Amino acid sequence: MDQNQAEASQAANCDQIPVIDLSNLNSSNAEERQQLARNIYDVCTQVGFFYIKNHGIPEAMISGIHRAAESFFALPEEQKMKLYIGNSQKFRGYSPIGGEKTTGTDDDPVSAEEATGVLSEAFDVGYETDMDFQKPPNAVIGADPYGLYGDNQWPNGDMLAGFKETYIQYCARLLDFCRSLIKVIALALEVPEDYFDSKIRTPGVTSRMMHYPAQPVGEAREGLGAHTDWECFTILSQGKVPGLQVLNHRGEWILAPPIPGTLVVNIADCLSTWTNKKFKSTIHRVTNISGEERYSIPFFFGIDYEATVAVLDNHTSEDNPACRPPFKAGEWVREKMSKAYVGYGG
């Protein structure tokens, strides 16, 4: 990554990742919510990445999901391969080490021929109504024109008791949290707090558990190559082992090590587009040179796949026209997934 690329809008203008206190996320005091929105505006326009503290997600739930991830990846390879992502039309399931390819960024794409397999394994799930407190039991998802809802490949109770339930509860809690966070983001963008509500009825969320083996000394293979995320924003629980790096405007990779009691939030492509790229969808990657096994659990929050992403009118002007025409969220996510999981599904 050279300095010119780093100077583009997708690099963080900072030397370290800021921490935001979310104590006032659901405050009944409008001025407190506005103050939080101003802080969020500043970090999203300058950095695109921030730690959150006082986020309200119970620590026991976070450590529980990490234990579930460690037990999953400890299963024998042939068991995990029963849930192989290549058996899914919707990019759900297990990708073995080297399965996912580095696709680069919009400004610096990596071609399918040059894409290399990453030093990590992953287990991916997508939205189900059981993950959504707003849906009644057994709710049915309607049309699925982009082929992205449902069909998760869960390990059954014999393979891993309680795993599915633990992961569904975690996703439900995170989805609820994201619906609150997007309200304050709406305030930051000077649109009504409920602006996004009609677009997050059946949100295009995915989550993945990741395992990055300790990188052997002298081996240059990345755990996850430089990329931006695709949806609106990501909530990342990165456990205790460092590895995440964020590109800054000087072309330097700055470390975003775990800070106890925090999660990491980063802005992704769809929200960046909404803001006419004022919010940065910042480039990041993972290299695990810690000598320890690293586990992380990103939760990618997106709008309904059928909803349209369109630059907000109040973020354009004659000198600053919309950076791209409107598009359907599902179209964008499917295209990105098809490239990242070369040869799988779809």
Ligand SMILES: O=C(O)CCC(=O)C(=O)O
């Ligand atoms: O493992 C991490 O810390 C980050 C993972 C990530 O960036 C991703 O899955 O998009």
Ligand SMILES: [Fe+2]
């Ligand atoms: Fe990412």
